[in-house]
Amino acid sequence: xxxxxxxxxxxxxxxxxxxxxxxxxxxxxxxxxxxxxxxxxxxxxxxxxxxxxxxxxxxxxxxxxxxxxxxxxxxxxxxxxxxxxxxxxxxxxxxxxxxxxxxxxxxxxxxxxxxxxxxxxxxxxxxxxxxxxxxxxxxxxxxxxxxxxxxxxxxxxxxxxxxxxxxxxxxxxxxxxxxxxxxxxxxxxxxxxxxxxxxxxxxxxxxxxxxxxxxxxxxxxxxxxxxxxxxxxxxxxxxxxxxxxxxxxxxxxxxxxxxxxxxxxxxxxxxxxxxxxxxxxxxxxxxxxxxxxxxxxxxxxxxxxxxxxxxxxxxxxxxxxxxxxxxxxxxxxxxxxxxxxxxxxxxxxxxxxxxxxxxxxxxxxxxxxxxxxxxxxxxxxxxxxxxxxxxxxxxxxxxxxxxxxxxxxxxxxxxxxxxxxxxxxxxxxxxxxxxxxxxxxxxxxxxxxxxxxxxxxxxxxxxxxxxxxxxx
Numbered sequence: 001x002x003x004x005x006x007x008x009x010x011x012x013x014x015x016x017x018x019x020x021x022x023x024x025x026x027x028x029x030x031x032x033x034x035x036x037x038x039x040x041x042x043x044x045x046x047x048x049x050x051x052x053x054x055x056x057x058x059x060x061x062x063x064x065x066x067x068x069x070x071x072x073x074x075x076x077x078x079x080x081x082x083x084x085x086x087x088x089x090x091x092x093x094x095x096x097x098x099x100x101x102x103x104x105x106x107x108x109x110x111x112x113x114x115x116x117x118x119x120x121x122x123x124x125x126x127x128x129x130x131x132x133x134x135x136x137x138x139x140x141x142x143x144x145x146x147x148x149x150x151x152x153x154x155x156x157x158x159x160x161x162x163x164x165x166x167x168x169x170x171x172x173x174x175x176x177x178x179x180x181x182x183x184x185x186x187x188x189x190x191x192x193x194x195x196x197x198x199x200x201x202x203x204x205x206x207x208x209x210x211x212x213x214x215x216x217x218x219x220x221x222x223x224x225x226x227x228x229x230x231x232x233x234x235x236x237x238x239x240x241x242x243x244x245x246x247x248x249x250x251x252x253x254x255x256x257x258x259x260x261x262x263x264x265x266x267x268x269x270x271x272x273x274x275x276x277x278x279x280x281x282x283x284x285x286x287x288x289x290x291x292x293x294x295x296x297x298x299x300x301x302x303x304x305x306x307x308x309x310x311x312x313x314x315x316x317x318x319x320x321x322x323x324x325x326x327x328x329x330x331x332x333x334x335x336x337x338x339x340x341x342x343x344x345x346x347x348x349x350x351x352x353x354x355x356x357x358x359x360x361x362x363x364x365x366x367x368x369x370x371x372x373x374x375x376x377x378x379x380x381x382x383x384x385x386x387x388x389x390x391x392x393x394x395x396x397x398x399x400x401x402x403x404x405x406x407x408x409x410x411x412x413x414x415x416x417x418x419x420x421x422x423x424x425x426x427x428x429x430x431x432x433x434x435x436x437x438x439x440x441x442x443x444x445x446x447x448x449x450x451x452x453x454x455x456x457x458x459x460x461x462x463x464x465x466x467x468x469x470x471x472x
Contacts, residue, residue, distance in 0.1 A: 017155045021213060025149075026162040028093065028142055028210030031203045033170025034372075035104060035135050038199065039127065039396075040271020041178055043109065043403060046123060048414045050110050050188050056120050058404025064127035065397025071132045074240075075140050087156075089141040094211045096134050101204035103130045108189065126462065138207070145214065146362040147369050147379070151420040156363050159234040161306050164358040168299060175274060176292035179285050236380055246376050252451045253368040257318075259446055260361070261395040266438045268399025276407075280419035280427055282340055291344055299347040302355030309356045315363065316358050316454045321444055323351030325441035330432050337428045350435075367451050374458040377465070406430040 007015055043061065046052040082088050109125050110119050144161050178195065185191030238246065247253050274292075279285035310318050329350035336342050373379045410426025419427070 014151045014447065015152055015155060015329055017088060017158065022158060022162045024210050024213030025145070025159060026245060028214075029163040029211070030170050031206035032135065032139050032142065034165040034174065034199055034203055035100065035130060036167075037171045037174040037271060038104060038107065038196075039131060040268065041174060041275075042123075042127070044275050045108065045192060046110075047407075047412070048361045048372075049120060049192060050120055051414075052116065052123070054407045056116065056414050057123075058401050058408070060120060061400030061404070062397045064124060064131055066394060067128055068132035068136060068397075071136045079141050079144065079197045089145050090211050090214045091138050092141050093207050094215075096138050097204050097207040097211070098375065099208060100134050100262060101200035101371070102424055103134055104200035105193065105204055108192040108196040110189070112189065114123075118183060121165065128382045135458060143362065143365065146381050147366045151412055153363065156366050157307065157310055157359065160362045161303060162361040163362060164306070164355065167304050168303075168355065168358060171271075172292055172296060172299060175295075176289045178288075179275060179291040183286060193400065199317040224412030224446070239381065242381055243378075246372065246380060250368060251372055252371050255418060256364045256421050256451045259400075259442060262438055262445065264395025265402060268290040268396040269403050269430050271298075271432060272403060273427070276427050277343070277431050281338055282343075291347065294344060295348055295351055298352040299355065302352045306356040306359045310359065313356075314444070315360055315367075316449060318360060319446050319449075321441035322354045322357030323439045325448070326350045327436050327443070329353070330435040330439065332438065335427075339434055364449075368456060370455060370462075371451060376460050402434070403430055406434075407419040 278287040
């Protein structure tokens with residue numbers, strides 16, 4: 001006899017998600033992940049395929065990311081002030097699906113045989129359009145969906161696992177496919193343009209599927225006894241200034257902000273470090289694909305075990321497990337940086353220990369939003385996610401500058417046949433020493449996040465407060 005589907009989680013919260021909802025939601029994150037990880041490949045493309053100077057590339061990436069960060073906060077406030085109930089969070093995805101596909105292909109269409117200033121201007125404009133405009137206007141409301149779609153921490157954790165799978169899957173696709181596919185197509189800029197067109201079409205299809213599912217999906221009813229009118233009631237918008245004051249008054253939101261910022265620095269560097277490492281340390285950039293393919297094993301195991309690990313350790317200890325594990329692997333790699341097998345092994349284990357952590361980004365933001373509701377009687381859903389995105393984007397900009405700084409200090413020269421000693425040391429620096437330090441910093445930053453045990457009681461107080469208002 002088939003087992004009946006559970007209606008409530010272990011905390012008594014109504015369950016609303018179906019398997020198809022998780023898969024479609026993951027598709028939206030996969031599309032966003034392709035766009036985001038593509039930016040990580042642009043430093044290598046600009047320096048080694050277009051011939052732009054390292055310093056110019058660093059400035060372009062930093063400016064675009066800093067502008068991107070401010071648009072996250074501004075657009076989060078716009079979404080919070082917009083009408084349309086829960087459906088408003090999907091409205092932007094359908095409007096921008098085609099522009100998203102177009103800008104992905106345009107990223108590689110840097111004008112040939114033109115002055116350096118023209119190339120720099122084109123790179124800056126396309127990066128701003130992709131990250132600061134189109135990506136932000138889709139990702140900001142999309143990040144809020146985890147909060148409004150369900151109030152169950154169990155379902156949020158499951159959404160986090162699926163979204164992490166989409167984000168990580170996008171990273172793996174870009175890491176595994178980019179170099180060998182473009183090399184197979186000739187290794188020229190034209191080859192990268194063809195690759196970009198295909199990725200753009202994939203992004204378009206995934207956004208359309210995600211929107212079609214989410215547009216008609218049932219959203220959570222926060223309490224069984226709430227009236228239909230109460231469920232549909234819009235939260236009264238808070239002006240930008242007071243809203244930012246509330247967020248910075250929420251220490252848990254600040255911790256998540258710092259956590260995202262620091263993580264983004266590492267991710268921005270890691271997005272390109274593997275390609276540089278394989279090309280200059282191991283002598284073959286096609287090894288990126290092989291290492292990525294082997295890494296799928298650790299990835300699959302990590303996602304299979306993420307839910308049990310999170311259930312066993314809880315949110316806080318899972319984060320500590322990921323940070324300390326990644327720091328340990330980077331530290332081991334420092335002792336024999338040119339050993340290929342050690343590099344692959346530590347990379348696999350490092351990826352595995354951080355996958356459960358990746359599944360919690362949305363959960364942590366949702367917990368901070370719940371604390372907003374308890375402390376201020378305001379959720380600030382989209383602005384919370386948008387301002388967290390601010391830290392993410394600033395971190396990405398800083399990461400791009402850090403990567404460019406390491407390369408510049410190491411006197412990087414893409415025309416050399418063999419890496420100079422200074423180039424090798426710079427690559428070791430941003431690939432091994434930097435992750436060691438940053439993961440230790442993240443571990444200590446997160447020590448102040450003690451919301452996990454408090455949340456059930458806070459939710460009960462919010463429910464009692466709401467019930468008292470309805471009785472008046």
